[in-house]
Every structure is written in structure tokens, then in C-alpha cells.
Amino acid sequence: MASANQSSIITKTARLLDVLAEAQRPLGFTEIVARTQFVKSSTHRILSVLIGENLVAYEERGKTYKLGARLNNWAHAAWRRSDLEVVAARELEQLCEMTRANVALSVRYDDSVLYLRTLDSKAVRHASRAGDHAPLHCTAAGKVFLAYMPEKQRENLMARLRFERFTENTVRGPAQLLSELAIVRTRGYAQSAQEEFAHIVGIAAPIWNAHEEVTAAVSLWMVSEGASVQEIEAHAPTLLAVTQRISFQLGHEPKPQMSVDSNLNTARRRTESLS
Numbered sequence: 001m002a003s004a005n006q007s008s009i010i011t012k013t014a015r016l017l018d019v020l021a022e023a024q025r026p027l028g029f030t031e032i033v034a035r036t037q038f039v040k041s042s043t044h045r046i047l048s049v050l051i052g053e054n055l056v057a058y059e060e061r062g063k064t065y066k067l068g069a070r071l072n073n074w075a076h077a078a079w080r081r082s083d084l085e086v087v088a089a090r091e092l093e094q095l096c097e098m099t100r101a102n103v104a105l106s107v108r109y110d111d112s113v114l115y116l117r118t119l120d121s122k123a124v125r126h127a128s129r130a131g132d133h134a135p136l137h138c139t140a141a142g143k144v145f146l147a148y149m150p151e152k153q154r155e156n157l158m159a160r161l162r163f164e165r166f167t168e169n170t171v172r173g174p175a176q177l178l179s180e181l182a183i184v185r186t187r188g189y190a191q192s193a194q195e196e197f198a199h200i201v202g203i204a205a206p207i208w209n210a211h212e213e214v215t216a217a218v219s220l221w222m223v224s225e226g227a228s229v230q231e232i233e234a235h236a237p238t239l240l241a242v243t244q245r246i247s248f249q250l251g252h253e254p255k256p257q258m259s260v261d262s263n264l265n266t267a268r269r270r271t272e273s274l275s
Contacts, residue, residue: 009046012038016046017071020056026064084207084216085116087249091242092218096121099235101227104128104219106204108145111160112136116216124200124223134196137161137177138170140204141217143190147181148206148214154181169194189236192221193229200224201232205243210251218243 019035020027027035033043047065050056054070088105096103096119103119113134120127128134136142136157146154163173171177184190189205202221206214220239222232244254 012036012042013046013050016043016050017055017067020065020067023066026059026062026066028062028064032065084246084250088117088207088216088218088246091246092117092119095218095220095238095242098238099220101220101222101232101235102127104141104221105216106134106141106219107216108136108142109133111157113139113141113145113217122223135161135164135166137163138166138192138195139219140190140192140202140221141219143177143180143184143192144204144206144217145214146177147184147190166196167194167198169198171195187236188240191229191233194224198224201227201229203232203236203239205236205239206247207243207250208247208252212252215250218246 016032016036016038019032023035029040029043029047032047033040036043038046047056047058050068051058054068056071057066057068058064059066084107085105092103092105100121102121102124104115105117106113106115108114113136115128115130115132115134117130118128134142136146146157149157158174158177161174163171163177165172171180180190189203191201191203193201200221201224202219204217204219207216207218209215218239220232220235248254
């Protein structure tokens, strides 16, 4: 439990950020003191910490303060996810009904996949839920995020990945993963066949924003005892149509791609070569 002193610091910090957020322009130190009614020493101390955390920016030229880039990034991320979930909600429900597969909406969070929403056609023990994290290298959604990120960013991120083996089918290392990512970009969706869990097969496709960036992924997955890789991939055209519609609602203008039939043939050949 937080001490009274800690609670006071948090309250003051929140108040100071409120003052900067409500202002129509950057504020000088004296103005912040006047509006918060804090003593100068306390105001200076809080501002110093916030500047160090990139939550407040100090403009040397005018000797003024304004909200920092980190806080703005938080706001944009929260808005983007909220907007994404609203736009995707009905599409995800219909996808689950049409395919009778389990569905998940996810985003990349640092070095992992973060699930925002999950819908179960059939209840599965240990199934991922909203708020759960999953690895990038062996999940269909993770492969989508890796495949479409800028090359330099992908290189840096893959250098940090541990490539933990969860099953005998888990991708074995960078070389194999890079080969799979090239196929993802060709066919437009990713596959994970019993890589994270021995009983799960799944596919995922990207959701694009207006800036030509992959902002999220939609996954379809089934229990392997009841479905093969080929069966889950038969739903690829439906999945791609759904992610294209969601992307369009987020401002993305689709570009011509390979036919789905061609993509599925590539996927089958790749699966056979790995088996």
C-alpha cells in the first residue's frame, strides 16, 4: 500500500500534468507555480523528474514547459487501440460465426504480442485472453508484426529474441524465421502450426493504418485434433477480407496483391517442406 507521502507526490504530479494539458500554450515556471499553487521547490522537483522521463518537455528558448513526447505517445496509443476495437468488434464477431474458429485481435507490445480481444467458438483450456502476452517468433500474429516492420527495426528486435522452444515444431532460429517472414509478405498472412502449443494451429493477417503501418493483427486458430493446417488455411480468404475491411475503416487504401489461391499453394508447399 502506498504511503501518504507517495500518494501526495502522485497527486501533485497528476495535477501538474493536468495544468500543462489544459493550457493552450507552453507555460513558464512562474505560471505553473501559480496554477498548481505548489511551492517552488516542489514544482521544480516534480518538473525535473517528469523531464527526465520525457513526460514533460522544456523549451530553452522561451524557458517554458509543455507535455512531452512520451505522454503524447501514450495518448495516441490509447486512442488507437480504443478506436481499433470499436471498428473491429462486429467484424470479429462475424468472423468467429462464419469460420467457427477462435478469433483474436492483437497488437505488438515491445517484444511480445498483446491480445486486446478474444472470441471463442469452442472453449479451450489455457486459451489466451485479453491482456495476455505471447511470443513473437512462434505465433501467427507475432510473425505478422515481424514480417511487416521496417527491416532495421526487425533486425534489432530479432537480435533480442531468445527463440524459446515450446514444441518440436517451434521455429528453430533467425534463418528459418526470416525465410517464413518472406513468405508471409508474399501471401499476406502468417501461419503457426503447433509451434507455441502442440495442439493449436492458426493463421493471422495484418490490419494496416492510414500511414502504411501494421497496427494490429487478427488471428484464427483451432485445436489440431479437430482441424489440420490445411483446414485453418482454407479460411484465409475470409480472414484477409475481414482485415482489409477493418484496415479500410482505419484509413488504409489497399494495394493489389497476389491471388489468395496462389498464396495458399505457396503456404501448402512451405508446410510440406517443413514437415
